Structures are given as C-alpha cells and as structure tokens.
Amino acid sequence: MANEPIHGKGGKAKFDTTEFANEIRWTINLHNTAADSTAMHASNTGRTRVAGINGGTADVECYYLADASPEVLPGATAATLELWRAASDAGAGYYTGPAKCTGYDLGATIDGVETITYHFIFTDEVEIAII
Amino acid sequence: MGVYHGKSAMAGFGGDLNNMVNFTLTTTVEMASSTAMGDTWENHEYGLTDFTITAESHNVDALDTPAILGTSAEVTLDLEDGGTDKIAGTALLTSIVETQPVDDIGKITFGFEGNDADGLTYTIS
Numbered sequence: 473m474a475n476e477p478i479h480g481k482g483g484k485a486k487f488d489t490t491e492f493a494n495e496i497r498w499t500i501n502l503h504n505t506a507a508d509s510t511a512m513h514a515s516n517t518g519r520t521r522v523a524g525i526n527g528g529t530a531d532v533e534c535y536y537l538a539d540a541s542p543e544v545l546p547g548a549t550a551a552t553l554e555l556w557r558a559a560s561d562a563g564a565g566y567y568t569g570p571a572k573c574t575g576y577d578l579g580a581t582i583d584g585v586e587t588i589t590y591h592f593i594f595t596d597e598v599e600i601a602i603i
Numbered sequence: 604m605g606v607y608h609g610k611s612a613m614a615g616f617g618g619d620l621n622n623m624v625n626f627t628l629t630t631t632v633e634m635a636s637s638t639a640m641g642d643t644w645e646n647h648e649y650g651l652t653d654f655t656i657t658a659e660s661h662n663v664d665a666l667d668t669p670a671i672l673g674t675s676a677e678v679t680l681d682l683e684d685g686g687t688d689k690i691a692g693t694a695l696l697t698s699i700v701e702t703q704p705v706d707d708i709g710k711i712t713f714g715f716e717g718n719d720a721d722g723l724t725y726t727i728s
Contacts, residue, residue, distance in 0.1 A: 475621040477661035483703040495705065502699040504673035506716055510651060518722035519653045521695050523673040557662060557703055564664035567701075600667045 482558040485532040487544050487573070487592070488551030494535035496587070498555045500567055502528040502598065528594040530555060530571065536578065536586040544590050546575045553592050569598035611684035614658045616696065616713070617676040622661035624710075628680060628690065630654045630723065654717040656680070656694060662709025668699045675718050687728045693719040 484491060485498045506521040530553060537543065553571035558564040571592040580586045613619060614626045633650030656678055675695045682688040698714035717723075 475663045475665075477622055477708045478664055478703075480662075480703040480705050480707060480709050483705070483709070497702060497704040499700065499702045502669060502672050504695070504697045506695050506697050506718075510720075513720070516720050517652055518692070518717055518719045519651050520720050521675075521716055521718045523675065523695055523697075526669070526672050555703070557664060557709060561664060565666070567669075598669050600669055602665055602667075 478557050478561070478564055482560050484556045484559045486554040486556075487532075487571070487590075488549075490543050492532055492534050492543055492590075493537045495532065496535060497533040498530065499533075500528060500530045500555055500598075502526065526597070528569070528598050529574075530567075530592045530594070531589050532592070533587060533589040536588045542576055542578075542588060542590070544573045544576075546573050548573045550595060553594070563602060565600045565602040567598055568601050569594045570596045607682050607688075611681075613679075613681040613684070614656075615677075615679040615681070616658075616671070616694075616715070620658060620660055620713070621663050621666075624659050624661060626656060626658040626680060628654060628656050652717075652722045654692060654694070654723060656713075656715040658713045658715070660711050660713075662701060662703060662711055666711070668701060668711065671696055672699055673697070678715055687726070689726050690723055691726070692717060692721075692723040 505524040509522045510519040550572045554568045556566040571594045574591045577589045631653050634647040637646040637648050678694045679691045694715035695718045697716050700712045703709040
C-alpha cells in the first residue's frame with residue numbers, strides 16, 4: 473500500500489552480484505547543485521535559482537563479516553548499486569544506478585561488534601524501481 | 604496567547620508530503636554595510652531575502668524521490684491542521700537523504716533552497 477512507513481529491518485543492499493552480509497543501515501544522498509539566477513530588478517525581494525545537474529552518493533553499513541575480506545574494495549569495477557527499502561515488499565521500491573566504490577571505513581570498539589561502512593558514488597542516473 | 608502544536612503541522616511540495624515528522628524554515632536577509640567615516644555606529648542596508656527548508660518524513664513505499672530532485676514548486680508549511688495559517692514560497696528541491704536502518708523506520712530528509720523573487724508569503728487568519 474502506497475505511503476505506508478517502512479521499517480528498515482527488511483531492507484537490503486547489493487553491489488553487482490554481491491548482496492551485502494550483516495547490513496545494519498544504508499543511506500543515499502541525492503543532490504542538485506543549484507545556480508543563483510538572481511538579477512537586479514526593482515521589484516526583486518528574494519533570490520531565484522536554476523537547477524544544475526543531479527548527483528548522488530551512498531553508504532552501506534554492515535557488521536564486518538568474519539573470516540572474509542571486505543565485500544567490495546575501493547576502485548572495484550563500476551557496477552549497479554541497489555538499495556532496497558524492503559526486499560520482501562514488491563511495491564516498496566529500490567534505488568538502482570551505476571556506481572563506483574570510493575572507499576570504506578572499518579571500526580572496532582572495545583564494547584561493540586566491528587563494523588564496516590562502504591562508500592559509493594553514482595556515475596549516472598539513479599532510479600526508483602518498483603517491482 | 605494561543606500556540607500551535609507541531610502534531611498538526613504539515614509540509615507540501617506541490618502536493619502534500621506524506622508522513623512528515625518535522626520541518627525547519629530558515630529565513631535570511633542579506634545586509635550591506637553602509638558605514639562611513641564619521642558615523643557613531645555601524646550602518647547596514649537591507650538586501651535580498653532568501654530561505655532554506657529542511658523537511659523530514661518517514662520512509663514510504665513507492666515514493667519516487669529521484670524524479671522530484673532538481674524540480675521547483677511551491678513549498679507550503681501549514682502551521683495548523685486545515686491549512687488556514689501557513690507560510691509558502693517557491694523553492695528548488697536540491698537534496699534528498701534517505702536512510703534505512705535495521706532498527707527503525709526509514710527516514711527521508713528533503714532539502715529546499717528558495718527560488719522566489721517575491722519571497723515568502725504569509726497567510727495567517
């Protein structure tokens with residue numbers, strides 16, 4: 473049903489054929505860098521802007537998978553990144569777009585499970601696919 | 604003196620945005636210094652107004668966020684349910700951040716930049 477809030481417990485992320493293990497969070501950041509189009513005019517009160525080109529990045533955070541190398545390495549061949557709102561819900565939709573892995577952060581603390589956060593940058597249009 | 608409870612507020616971009624949880628409007632006026640020698644205090648002249656809006660909603664299914672990125676429409680901030688008291692202005696949607704965590708409902712944060720030569724309008728009854 474459209475417009476229903478979605479709990480993240482059913483989400484997933486996938487890069488090329490790799491479905492990330494032990495995922496705890498994904499984040500997508502889409503942006504458009506606007507250009508200021510404000511010109512002098514006696515009646516102007518507020519600034520105006522014109523849309524630029526869309527761009528986007530994404531992060532996928534996981535508990536580090538034991539006995540394995542990071543699932544995606546920085547500089548890996550560009551591939552499709554999928555970010556699913558709810559893998560079991562056909563109508564929820566998932567982000568999909570070509571992306572490159574720009575790095576990862578690995579963290580370990582004395583009182584928690586080790587984590588790894590993969591960073592991606594989209595290299596072309598990102599879409600929402602609804603099954 | 605009456606107040607508004609935020610539970611009755613709403614934000615819209617074109618149509619209503621669904622499952623909103625909060626929004627923030629930040630307004631500014633540029634100031635140009637006109638202080639000259641001999642003044643006893645700094646002088647400033649009003650310049651252009653501008654605004655930014657951040658609005659957060661629960662993640663909702665079937666919402667096509669990439670399709671609205673970079674589009675311009677009227678943003679309406681209803682201060683109370685029913686929409687009789689509101690602040691509105693045309694803005695450009697310049698950022699969308701969506702997060703899906705394992706332990707909570709997902710969230711979407713929309714970022715808007717002002718795109719209105721006439722500035723914000725206030726409808727207060």
